[in-house]
Each structure stands twice: as C-alpha cells, then as structure tokens.
Amino acid sequence: QQQVKQSPQSLIVQKGGISIINCAYENTAFDYFPWYQQFPGKGPALLIAIRPDVSEKKEGRFTISFNKSAKQFSLHIMDSQPGDSATYFCAANTRFNKFYFGSGTKLNVKP
Amino acid sequence: GAVVSQHPSRVICKSGTSVKIECRSLDFQATTMFWYRQFPKQSLMLMATSNEGSKATYEQGVEKDKFLINHASLTLSTLTVTSAHPEDSSFYICSARRQNTGELFFGEGSRLTVL
Numbered sequence: 001q002q003q004v005k006q007s008p009q010s011l012i013v014q015k016g017g018i019s020i021i022n023c024a025y026e027n028t029a030f031d032y033f034p035w036y037q038q039f040p041g042k043g044p045a046l047l048i049a050i051r052p053d054v055s056e057k058k059e060g061r062f063t064i065s066f067n068k069s070a071k072q073f074s075l076h077i078m079d080s081q082p083g084d085s086a087t088y089f090c091a092a093n094t095r096f097n098k099f100y101f102g103s104g105t106k107l108n109v110k111p
Numbered sequence: 112g113a114v115v116s117q118h119p120s121r122v123i124c125k126s127g128t129s130v131k132i133e134c135r136s137l138d139f140q141a142t143t144m145f146w147y148r149q150f151p152k153q154s155l156m157l158m159a160t161s162n163e164g165s166k167a168t169y170e171q172g173v174e175k176d177k178f179l180i181n182h183a184s185l186t187l188s189t190l191t192v193t194s195a196h197p198e199d200s201s202f203y204i205c206s207a208r209r210q211n212t213g214e215l216f217f218g219e220g221s222r223l224t225v226l
Contacts (some may be wrong), residue, residue, distance in 0.1 A: 032213060043117065043204045043217035045157070089154065095213050098145065103154045 004028060004092050006102025013109050019077040021105045023090035027072065030092040030100075035064065035075045038087045038104075047088075048075070080109045113139050115207045117218025124195055125226055132190045132221045134205030141207035144188040145215070146180060149202045161188045185210075195225040 006023045013019045025033075033054055036044035050057045050064040050073065057064045063076040077084055090102040118135040124130050134144055142163050147155040159180050160168045168178035177199075179191040188207075194201055204220040 030217075034215065035219070038139065041202075041220070043115075043206075043220040046214065046216060081195070091215075093213075093215075096143070096208075098157060098160055099215055101155050 001026065003100035004090060004102045006090050006105060008105060009103070010106045011108070013080045013107065015080065015082060015109055015111050016096075017080050017109075019080045019084065019107055019109070020074055021088050021090070021107070022072065022074045023092075023102050024070075024072045025092045025100075026071070027092070027094070027100075029094050031095060031103060032093050033064070033066065033073050034091050034099075036089045036091065038089065077107075080107075082109045082111050085109050112160075113137075113207075113209060113214070113216045115205065115216045115218040116184045116204045117121070117205050117221055119221060120219060121222045121224075123224045123226065126196050127194055130195055130223060131190055132192075132223075134188045134190070134207065134218050136186045136207040136209075136216070139207075139211045140185040141188075142185060142210050144182060145206045145208070146178070146188075146190050146201055147204045147206065149204060155204065187197070192223065197225045199223065200225045207225075 004025050034049035035047045037047045038044040047064045048059050061078045066073045088105045091099045093099040116135045118133045144161040146158045158173045161180050161182040163182045169175045182188040205218045208215050
C-alpha cells in the first residue's frame with residue numbers, strides 16, 4: 001500500500017502563477033512532512049517542512065498547507081518562476097523512522 | 112542548510128568490477144543514513160537504512176551481498192556495488208538524518224554506468 005500519494009504527476013504553470021502540488025498520507029502516526037526539490041542529475045534538496053501541530057508554514061514564496069483531519073498536505077509556490085522548474089517530492093515519516101516519498105511532480109514554469 | 116557530500120558524482124566501470132560510493136555529512140552528525148536508487152523519471156527507491164556501528168537494514172528485494180553498506184562513523188557511510196553488471200547502472204543517492212532534529216538531507220547523487 002502506497003503510504004504517500006502525490007498529484008499531479010506533471011504541472012505546467014505560467015510565470016507569476018501559483019503552483020499547487022498535493023499529497024495524501026495513510027499513517028496517522030506520521031509527524032513530519034517535508035518537501036524536496038530535485039533538478040535533473042542532482043540529489044533532492046530540502047525545501048520546506050511542517051509538523052502536524054500547525055496548519056500552515058510559509059518560507060518566502062513557498063507555503064505548506066496541512067489538513068490533519070483529511071490527512072492531506074500541499075505545497076504552494078507563489079509567483080512561480082522558470083527557475084522553479086524541477087521535480088518536487090513530498091514525504092512523511094514518524095520521528096527516527098524511514099521516510100516515505102510521493103511519486104513526484106514535474107513542474108514546468110513557462111516564461 | 113546542512114551539507115551532505117557524495118562522491119564520486121559519476122563513475123563508469125567494466126562489468127564484474129566493484130565500485131564504492133562515499134557519503135559524508137559535513138556539518139552534522141548522522142546516526143542514520145539511507146541509500147536510494149532512482150530510475151529515470153521515477154521516485155526514490157529506498158535500498159537500505161544504515162545505522163552507525165551496526166549492520167544495515169535492507170529493503171525487500173535488495174541483495175545485501177550485492178550492495179554492501181558500511182557506516183563506520185557518525186559522518187560517513189559507504190555503498191559498495193560488488194561485481195557490478197549493466198543492470199546495476201543507475202543513479203544512487205545517499206541521505207543523512209540529522210541527529211537532533213530528524214531532518215533528512217541528501218547528497219548530490221552518483222551516476223553509475225556499468226559497461
């Protein structure tokens with residue numbers, strides 16, 4: 001059973017628009033939800049993360065929205081730029097256990 | 112942010128040889144490191160969990176004698192692909208979990224090509 005489901009698989013957004021990527025999880029024991037950004041040929045980079053005691057976290061143009069009752073969390077990229085074009089992965093884990101990753105979303109921001 | 116160094120970034124070898132990949136956490140201690148394999152346009156496939164000073168835990172379907180993992184210190188883990196074959200060609204990525212926060216940081220990845 002897939003622990004973390006991510007959608008959409010791919011996303012095209014115009015420059016300046018809002019990119020939204022969604023993830024849903026199964027295990028209610030998960031208590032840490034990071035997002036990673038990966039460029040081709042590189043390892044994933046930690047972008048932003050949230051714990052379930054808050055419903056939203058914002059860092060610059062990146063915001064995580066977290067809905068504990070629905071077991072969903074999403075990444076919002078405001079004022080999307082061509083340089084944001086990359087693959088994004090959501091993940092979840094319980095502290096000190098292994099991480100479960102979503103299937104990834106390829107974002108293409110058009111100039 | 113925390114830095115995880117992975118080396119080499121690219122390696123080409125002949126079939127039957129062994130290849131070692133190093134993963135170092137440069138500015139934090141990592142009691143746990145993870146090794147992933149990533150196929151083109153796919154997500155990260157966990158191969159094994161490496162704990163400092165103990166044997167690695169391998170995921171189902173991953174051959175432990177094929178992929179040797181050593182985690183000798185709080186900042187270094189190595190993956191050795193033994194007797195590599197063309198089907199082992201892939202992108203291998205390590206990650207290190209920061210001891211006090213639980214955050215996970217990735218290395219830059221290693222592209223292995225077996226001829």
